[in-house]
Amino acid sequence: xxxxxxxxxxxxxxxxxxxIPVTIIALISLxxxxxxxxxxxxxxxxxxLRLVEPxxxxxxxxxxxxxxxxxxxxxxxxxxxxxxxxxxxxxxxKNLLLFLVxxxxxxxxxxxxxxxxxxxxxxxxxxxxxxALGVDLVFLGSPVGVLIGLVYGxxxxxxxxxYASLERLDFSLVEAAHxxxxxxxxxxxxxxxxxxxxxxxxxxxxxxxxxxxxxITPKLLGGGKVPMFGVLIEEKFLGRVxxxxxxxxxxxxxxxxxxxxxIRSFRYIKESRWVG
Amino acid sequence: MDEVSIELREISKxxxxxxxxxxxxxxxxxxxxxxxxxxxxxGKTTTLRIIAGFERPDSGELFINGSRAxxxxxxxxxxxxVFQSYALFPHLTVEQNVAFGLEIQKLPRAQIRERVGKxxxxxxxxxxxxxxxxxxxxxxxxxxxxxRALVTEPSVLLLDxxxxxxxxxxxxxxxxxxxxxxxxxxxxxxxxxxxxxxxLQMSDxxxxxxxxxxxxxxxxxxxxxxxxxxxxxxxxxxxxLLEGHVVRTVGQRALVQIGSLQANVLSDIPLQPHQRVxxxxxxxxxxxxxxTESNGIWTGLVEALFYSGKETRYRVRVSPEVTLTxxxxxxxxxxxxxxxxxxxxxxxxxxxxxxxx
Amino acid sequence: MGRLRRGLDALIGSMLVxxxxxxxxxxxxxxxxxxxxxxxxxxxxxVWGGFxxxxxxxxxxDRDVALALLNSVIVASASTALATLLGTMLxxxxxxxxxxxxxxxxxxxxxxxxIPExxxxxxxxxxxxQVLRPVFGAVSxxxxxxxxxxxxxxxxxxxxxxxxxxxxDRSLEEAALDLGATPWQVLRKVTLPLxxxxxxxxxxxxxxLSLDDFYVTYFSTTGGSGFKTLPLYLYALQWRxxxxxxxxxxxxxxxxxxxxxIALALLMQRKAQLxx
Numbered sequence: 001x002x003x004x005x006x007x008x009x010x011x012x013x014x015x016x017x018x019x020i021p022v023t024i025i026a027l028i029s030l031x032x033x034x035x036x037x038x039x040x041x042x043x044x045x046x047x048x049l050r051l052v053e054p055x056x057x058x059x060x061x062x063x064x065x066x067x068x069x070x071x072x073x074x075x076x077x078x079x080x081x082x083x084x085x086x087x088x089x090x091x092x093x094k095n096l097l098l099f100l101v102x103x104x105x106x107x108x109x110x111x112x113x114x115x116x117x118x119x120x121x122x123x124x125x126x127x128x129x130x131x132a133l134g135v136d137l138v139f140l141g142s143p144v145g146v147l148i149g150l151v152y153g154x155x156x157x158x159x160x161x162x163y164a165s166l167e168r169l170d171f172s173l174v175e176a177a178h179x180x181x182x183x184x185x186x187x188x189x190x191x192x193x194x195x196x197x198x199x200x201x202x203x204x205x206x207x208x209x210x211x212x213x214x215x216i217t218p219k220l221l222g223g224g225k226v227p228m229f230g231v232l233i234e235e236k237f238l239g240r241v242x243x244x245x246x247x248x249x250x251x252x253x254x255x256x257x258x259x260x261x262x263i264r265s266f267r268y269i270k271e272s273r274w275v276g
Numbered sequence: 277m278d279e280v281s282i283e284l285r286e287i288s289k290x291x292x293x294x295x296x297x298x299x300x301x302x303x304x305x306x307x308x309x310x311x312x313x314x315x316x317x318x319g320k321t322t323t324l325r326i327i328a329g330f331e332r333p334d335s336g337e338l339f340i341n342g343s344r345a346x347x348x349x350x351x352x353x354x355x356x357x358v359f360q361s362y363a364l365f366p367h368l369t370v371e372q373n374v375a376f377g378l379e380i381q382k383l384p385r386a387q388i389r390e391r392v393g394k395x396x397x398x399x400x401x402x403x404x405x406x407x408x409x410x411x412x413x414x415x416x417x418x419x420x421x422x423x424r425a426l427v428t429e430p431s432v433l434l435l436d437x438x439x440x441x442x443x444x445x446x447x448x449x450x451x452x453x454x455x456x457x458x459x460x461x462x463x464x465x466x467x468x469x470x471x472x473x474x475x476l477q478m479s480d481x482x483x484x485x486x487x488x489x490x491x492x493x494x495x496x497x498x499x500x501x502x503x504x505x506x507x508x509x510x511x512x513x514x515x516x517l518l519e520g521h522v523v524r525t526v527g528q529r530a531l532v533q534i535g536s537l538q539a540n541v542l543s544d545i546p547l548q549p550h551q552r553v554x555x556x557x558x559x560x561x562x563x564x565x566x567x568t569e570s571n572g573i574w575t576g577l578v579e580a581l582f583y584s585g586k587e588t589r590y591r592v593r594v595s596p597e598v599t600l601t602x603x604x605x606x607x608x609x610x611x612x613x614x615x616x617x618x619x620x621x622x623x624x625x626x627x628x629x630x631x632x633x
Numbered sequence: 634m635g636r637l638r639r640g641l642d643a644l645i646g647s648m649l650v651x652x653x654x655x656x657x658x659x660x661x662x663x664x665x666x667x668x669x670x671x672x673x674x675x676x677x678x679x680v681w682g683g684f685x686x687x688x689x690x691x692x693x694x695d696r697d698v699a700l701a702l703l704n705s706v707i708v709a710s711a712s713t714a715l716a717t718l719l720g721t722m723l724x725x726x727x728x729x730x731x732x733x734x735x736x737x738x739x740x741x742x743x744x745x746x747x748i749p750e751x752x753x754x755x756x757x758x759x760x761x762x763q764v765l766r767p768v769f770g771a772v773s774x775x776x777x778x779x780x781x782x783x784x785x786x787x788x789x790x791x792x793x794x795x796x797x798x799x800x801x802d803r804s805l806e807e808a809a810l811d812l813g814a815t816p817w818q819v820l821r822k823v824t825l826p827l828x829x830x831x832x833x834x835x836x837x838x839x840x841x842l843s844l845d846d847f848y849v850t851y852f853s854t855t856g857g858s859g860f861k862t863l864p865l866y867l868y869a870l871q872w873r874x875x876x877x878x879x880x881x882x883x884x885x886x887x888x889x890x891x892x893x894x895i896a897l898a899l900l901m902q903r904k905a906q907l908x909x
Contacts, residue, residue, distance in 0.1 A: 010723035021756030081652040106892040111884040115663035184642040213749030268641045363804035377812035406790040
């Protein structure tokens with residue numbers, strides 16, 4: 001087979017529209033900000049230095065990390081029992097329930113956020129009901145609303161790898177643990193959980209990474225009042241006071257962070273057989 | 277007298293650090309049923325794939341029907357392979373599978389139809405042509421694979437453990453079937469297997485392979501009765517292997533000392549006094565008799581006994597360092613702890629010439 | 634002690650069920666509310682005002698929506714066609730041929746999937762602004778969006794097709810060669826027919842991703858200037874109390890369209906399994 005012919009079109013495309021753009025980000029992150037907010041070419045590290053300025057960065061950095069960690073944790077706590085219950089169902093039921101988990105995830109992201117917008121708005125019945133119970137929670141424009149949106153958007157990414165690892169688990173091991181006198185909790189904590197480790201790690205990474213770069217959910221459900229990496233990056237490029245070089249440095253920093261997480265967890269993601 | 281169909285000259289193949297085929301030289305004649313026999317990982321499948329053209333040898337030359345074929349791509353070789361997994365195209369019907377090679381040759385439609393029909397008849401699958409492979413049983417799939425490989429009338433048919441996936445009964449049936457096909461079609465069959473019984477039963481000649489090398493080539497009786505190496509003696513059937521040294525020789529006869537015991541050996545290989553030698557003795561060639569202390573008959577103590585219906589195996593200790601396995605089909609009421617005498621025909625005790633594996 | 638233990642175990646068991654039920658409610662609650670509100674007679678999208686089909690009537694007469702829909706479908710169809718071709722070729726190249734720098738190329742082919750979408754979007758924005766426009770002058774926004782969509786879709790198609798290709802019994806292709814087929818005939822008569830289901834699912838995935846995409850579209854059009862796909866249209870309607878009610882209808886219909894696509898995908902998968 002003439003291999004060259006198969007390679008070139010795709011490779012050329014990826015080089016031109018992926019490798020070169022990413023390189024341009026790197027170059028621009030080293031340039032100066034021109035008065036109009038765009039670029040004056042040059043070589044400077046000032047954009048990166050501004051990234052580590054504590055006052056500037058502390059807010060969105062802490063916000064993003066905290067929200068990403070919270071989202072991942074909540075997805076794990078909510079998703080694990082679901083994945084576990086699913087894995088123990090008979091085949092037909094299993095497939096149907098799994099399908100129902102994935103279904104919302106195939107619908108348009110913005111539509112889903114919009115749906116939450118209806119549910120969470122201050123005059124909505126959810127807020128009314130909570131107010132009647134004496135809880136006055138503001139969802140929209142607050143981190144709580146953003147968190148709900150994020151968990152909703154990324155829960156399937158957690159459940160699927162968890163399910164994949166739990167489904168392969170030999171449940172006679174659990175029976176053996178019971179047989180040896182373990183309680184349910186003990187058999188879970190000492191047998192099931194360790195054996196599903198690769199699924200836990202893969203799921204966590206698959207939730208954590210995209211949430212770090214999120215921009216729509218905080219923008220639409222947070223009303224611009226919950227600054228995250230993604231929101232900041234967008235502002236630097238398409239906001240009222242653009243600063244391309246700083247935005248490029250942020251994007252690259254985000255990519256670096258993500259690569260670090262990915263490299264550390266690649267083995268588990270592969271093991272969970274969920275990617276690739 | 278015999279024309280050579282396939283010839284390998286000093287073929288070697290490496291996968292990474294492992295030498296899988298090691299300077300292999302072999303001649304296979306036209307029209308014979310030839311087997312490559314060896315344990316898994318001995319290089320037999322790689323050898324077959326080199327002949328089919330799927331692997332390039334690192335060195336050495338391959339000849340098919342007298343012309344050099346080492347660098348000819350598989351689609352231009354006049355050999356067809358029956359894959360271990362059958363490799364039937366799942367998206368094509370039985371008929372389309374069998375017709376594949378003929379369609380590639382762009383034969384007229386009518387001719388294709390006729391030859392496919394004949395081929396299916398040959399493997400006794402007429403009437404199943406419209407089915408898809410997954411609708412067939414394992415044995416039927418095997419027959420389709422055969423028909424597909426045979427229909428283009430190759431000069432050599434390569435078979436890679438074709439019966440490995442079938443259960444015992446079906447396997448025996450297909451063994452007969454393969455022999456019949458080979459006799460009817462008179463083409464060369466090169467058969468790869470790890471099943472020594474299968475190889476002995478079906479082959480005109482066979483080669484025993486181990487660690488990438490051919491240890492012995494011969495007809496089934498030659499291989500069984502006169503194993504050339506310890507490995508062959510042990511892998512083909514079962515052998516008691518006895519280590520000793522030659523005491524003296526008289527013509528073709530030699531007296532060999534094995535620990536505290538002595539045995540007479542009839543040898544067709546030259547033996548020298550003091551030479552170390554390994555003797556092979558088939559368990560079923562040993563006869564048990566009442567123990568007599570006379571003229572050099574070995575005696576021993578029955579240590580264990582395994583009855584399996586058609587035969588009984590005994591483990592007999594004949595000296596502190598030597599135990600022999602004996603297989604007997606006779607019902608003789610011998611029990612564990614009894615002393616027995618052991619006899620055999622002179623030619624059953626064979627010296628192994630080489631100190632190869 | 635024993636009773637306490639048993640009680641605890643029973644509690645764990647019922648919590649498992651409870652959590653699973655709650656998660657399913659969580660997944661479908663906003664979707665249900667959205668569809669319900671799309672039948673509201675109120676003049677405002679976020680207020681319930683009795684049952685009516687008015688929102689749907691208004692939706693079908695809205696020119697902006699029709700235009701956005703048309704844009705979405707054109708971009709999705711074109712990017713799917715191109716990405717499927719390029720992705721399939723890349724998959725074949727990666728799995729069946731050898732080339733220099735293979736490992737590096739493999740990483741390049743997977744990167745668009747793993748890096749945060751916003752980074753890729755930023756890269757494309759900069760590429761269009763710094764390379765494409767200076768060289769070619771004004772470029773139509775539809776073209777830039779198309780380029781962006783093909784770029785991320787190629788990798789997804791490649792992954793899907795490659796997975797199937799890896800599972801494909803190599804001896805099938807060898808058998809065809811053995812029977813005299815040239816490598817090109819093998820590709821046409823054996824490999825591609827066997828890959829068809831995978832190529833179709835890859836294409837469907839690319840189509841869904843394109844319809845769903847926000848980040849790349851948004852940045853490729855520098856903030857949605859003029860050119861709008863459905864998600865951009867939805868985003869641009871400043872979400873406040875006065876959202877016109879036909880947005881609910883639009884969102885509901887987009888949801889339904891996604892469901893139809895999945896149903897189609899499943900149907901094709903079923904068919905592919907049957908013919909195996």
